[in-house]
Amino acid sequence: METLVFGLLNGVSYGLLLFMLSSGLTLIFSMMGVLNFAHASFYMLGAYFAFTISGSSSFWIALFLAPVLVGLIGAAVERYGLRRVHPNGHVAELLFTFGLAYLIEEVVKIVYGKTSVDYRVPDLLNFAAFEVYGASFPAYRLFVIVIAIAMLIGLWYLLKKTRAGLIIQAALSHPHMVGHLGHNVPLIFMTVFGIGCALAGLAGVMAGNIFVTDPAMAIQMGPIVFVVVVVGGIGSLEGAFVASLVIGLLQNLAVGINASFADIFGFIGLSELSEVGRINISSLAPVLPFLLLVLILIFRPQGLMGEKEL
Amino acid sequence: MTDTTDFQNLAPSAGQKFRQRTLPFLILAAILLAIPMTGPSRTFYTVAHQMGINVVFALSYNMILGKAGLLSFGHAVYFGLGGYLAVHAMGWIEEEIGLWGSIPMFFLPIIGFFGGALAGATIGWPSTRRAGTTFAMISLGVAELIFAAAFMFDSFFGGEQGISGDRMNGIELFGLSLGPIAEVYWFIAFWMFVGILGMWAFTRTPLGRLSEATRDNAQRVQFIGYNPQRVRYMVFIIAGGFAGLAGGMAAVNYEIFTPDALSLLPSGFVLIMAYVGGITYFVGPIFGAILLTYMQSMLSDFTEAWLLYLGALFIGIVMFAPRGLAGIIFGFFDGLRGAERGAFLKGWITSLVGGLFMLIGLIILVEVSVRWSNGYGEIYEPFGLHLDHASPLTWLLFLATTGAGIGLTALANRHKEGTT
Numbered sequence A: 001m002e003t004l005v006f007g008l009l010n011g012v013s014y015g016l017l018l019f020m021l022s023s024g025l026t027l028i029f030s031m032m033g034v035l036n037f038a039h040a041s042f043y044m045l046g047a048y049f050a051f052t053i054s055g056s057s058s059f060w061i062a063l064f065l066a067p068v069l070v071g072l073i074g075a076a077v078e079r080y081g082l083r084r085v086h087p088n089g090h091v092a093e094l095l096f097t098f099g100l101a102y103l104i105e106e107v108v109k110i111v112y113g114k115t116s117v118d119y120r121v122p123d124l125l126n127f128a129a130f131e132v133y134g135a136s137f138p139a140y141r142l143f144v145i146v147i148a149i150a151m152l153i154g155l156w157y158l159l160k161k162t163r164a165g166l167i168i169q170a171a172l173s174h175p176h177m178v179g180h181l182g183h184n185v186p187l188i189f190m191t192v193f194g195i196g197c198a199l200a201g202l203a204g205v206m207a208g209n210i211f212v213t214d215p216a217m218a219i220q221m222g223p224i225v226f227v228v229v230v231v232g233g234i235g236s237l238e239g240a241f242v243a244s245l246v247i248g249l250l251q252n253l254a255v256g257i258n259a260s261f262a263d264i265f266g267f268i269g270l271s272e273l274s275e276v277g278r279i280n281i282s283s284l285a286p287v288l289p290f291l292l293l294v295l296i297l298i299f300r301p302q303g304l305m306g307e308k309e310l
Numbered sequence B: 001m002t003d004t005t006d007f008q009n010l011a012p013s014a015g016q017k018f019r020q021r022t023l024p025f026l027i028l029a030a031i032l033l034a035i036p037m038t039g040p041s042r043t044f045y046t047v048a049h050q051m052g053i054n055v056v057f058a059l060s061y062n063m064i065l066g067k068a069g070l071l072s073f074g075h076a077v078y079f080g081l082g083g084y085l086a087v088h089a090m091g092w093i094e095e096e097i098g099l100w101g102s103i104p105m106f107f108l109p110i111i112g113f114f115g116g117a118l119a120g121a122t123i124g125w126p127s128t129r130r131a132g133t134t135f136a137m138i139s140l141g142v143a144e145l146i147f148a149a150a151f152m153f154d155s156f157f158g159g160e161q162g163i164s165g166d167r168m169n170g171i172e173l174f175g176l177s178l179g180p181i182a183e184v185y186w187f188i189a190f191w192m193f194v195g196i197l198g199m200w201a202f203t204r205t206p207l208g209r210l211s212e213a214t215r216d217n218a219q220r221v222q223f224i225g226y227n228p229q230r231v232r233y234m235v236f237i238i239a240g241g242f243a244g245l246a247g248g249m250a251a252v253n254y255e256i257f258t259p260d261a262l263s264l265l266p267s268g269f270v271l272i273m274a275y276v277g278g279i280t281y282f283v284g285p286i287f288g289a290i291l292l293t294y295m296q297s298m299l300s301d302f303t304e305a306w307l308l309y310l311g312a313l314f315i316g317i318v319m320f321a322p323r324g325l326a327g328i329i330f331g332f333f334d335g336l337r338g339a340e341r342g343a344f345l346k347g348w349i350t351s352l353v354g355g356l357f358m359l360i361g362l363i364i365l366v367e368v369s370v371r372w373s374n375g376y377g378e379i380y381e382p383f384g385l386h387l388d389h390a391s392p393l394t395w396l397l398f399l400a401t402t403g404a405g406i407g408l409t410a411l412a413n414r415h416k417e418g419t420t
Helices: A001-033 A039-056 A059-087 A090-112 A139-161 A163-173 A177-178 A185-207 A216-230 A237-256 A262-269 A280-301 B014-038 B040-067 B078-093 B099-103 B105-126 B132-150 B181-203 B206-216 B220-224 B228-254 B264-277 B284-302 B306-320 B324-336 B341-374 B392-417
Strands: A127-134 A135-138
Touching: A001 A039, A001 A139, A001 A163, A001 A216, A001 B264, A039 A059, A039 A090, A039 A185, A039 A216, A059 A090, A059 A135, A059 A185, A059 B306, A059 B324, A090 A163, A090 A216, A090 A262, A090 B264, A090 B306, A090 B341, A127 B341, A135 A139, A139 A163, A139 A185, A139 A237, A163 A177, A163 A237, A177 A185, A216 A237, A216 B132, A237 A280, A237 B341, B014 B181, B014 B306, B040 B181, B040 B228, B040 B264, B040 B284, B078 B099, B078 B105, B078 B228, B078 B264, B105 B132, B105 B228, B132 B264, B181 B206, B181 B228, B206 B220, B206 B228, B220 B228, B264 B284, B264 B306, B264 B324, B284 B306, B284 B324, B306 B341, B324 B341, B341 B392
Parallel strands: none
Antiparallel strands: A127 A135
């Protein structure tokens, strides 16, 4: 019971973090058709900026300033890089962001060093929020959940209830028509790319001190975010939300299960000593998202909430 | 209406066929035969072998990226699985299990081909149903899955330390014991030649042509009665096979395979090799593989930030020369043969000098920052210059070279726009 409750709580907070990352990626993809390979690199930049800013001032300033900075860098990348590559097609754009991921990682290594930096949870939130079954749940994780839900509501409000959101949605499906109506579509694209990157940066600010802030964090996170986007259905925000939560819960619940395949499938004669029998469910956790990806592709190629088969 | 009896024969003449198809392979064979006569050093052999492996690997990657239009982030999986199978086969030959004892080591790349094709047939079945960006993401996910699974099945992948073998067993073929490095050269050269020839021959088959058609317009291919998914699937299997062939070559060359060979790093590297070389040309990936292997083994001795240069090179190619090195080289010769040779040459040299200036600026910036970042008090001293991160000379040089570079390339671009 204890592991179940903690698995659920951690799963939700991790899943919401994943959603922060994948929502930006989904927004950018559904709008511009660009799969931003460097998305996780912006997440890493967010964590590093937050480390620098919170070191010289406070975490709360970093919480606002770091995503804004990352968003500005993202907008600059779109304006001076992607826009140039755009005429060469989507594959060229994807490759551009792929090269960018290399560059950002190397620059981060030069500026911050190759080892992890000491980016910590702020003292104000460094206490146990509540206790369940004798174990405590950190307040910071609760804070992550609150911020993520606030962001979710904010994003939903922006897209569905404001005029700007209406124009963005229109530009998603009919960019030429929106252009003819007198809106500056390239500017909208730049803004969306910036916002998407800022969301990734925000996720970095929140996640950098729960996990480790080191130059490898982008590579570790990148593939999982892609899995979320594919599993949710490419271009679907709702799907990305569901998929993030599913993957977050799946990974965190699996970590808590201390059983091997032999324990589960012993009744069909799987031996404790065989190689498959020895695999532990908890050690399987990092593979689960990718396993889910393959299963989804075989049984539901359009993703959980995707409409069309691309 | 009159029937026109005279028509222009557009098919290449026998002379053209010889020049464009046979001659390049004869030259390649001649170069491969001539290299050992120059008495190369051990280092040369080591780098050359790596180049040979990477040439086949990059070409196999271009079968799916350049020809079939499938962007994959997991091509090293087929290289790795083919290589692993070859290393295991190496062990079976050593222990003479069953019929294995009668198979010479020389044929291991065929085992690798088989392994890579088998992996391609298994993994390609769900993933090639989609093309474009979706395929790219799927390939990444599948690659991560296989890489993670590699650490769970130790009996096949050997865990962290991998599986190693000994190539000096079994029947000797052509009098090659494959012991000394100079004998391995013939092995690598032979299989590289076979790989290049095989992949070139594939582009001439109906399936090879269809894969290009599927890339350009899948709907039309469907219209004329072919199934684009099946075309993609079959090309994917063959590309996996050739990647496995390269893996088999690597197995004999290094005598060890570790799970890292399946990871995202070599997958990304092969993508960069093929793209930098130029994916629209058949020879492009060969250029890319040779240049980048050289950079990997030589540049990494000079600077620790070589990955930064690699990233910058890649982005530069994507942004300014999407047809890659091959495009630059062939474009240069086409320009020389063109009508406005003088103007072309002037523009070309201007942008070349501009590019060089920008490169110098980049090198100064990166090298000075790397040394400052390490904090060992080391100072970048090219040609006796003392470039400290705090000295104004450094930044003056950086600004001057970068400024000159940007100015010159802008001038060349304006010139180009003016002429066309």
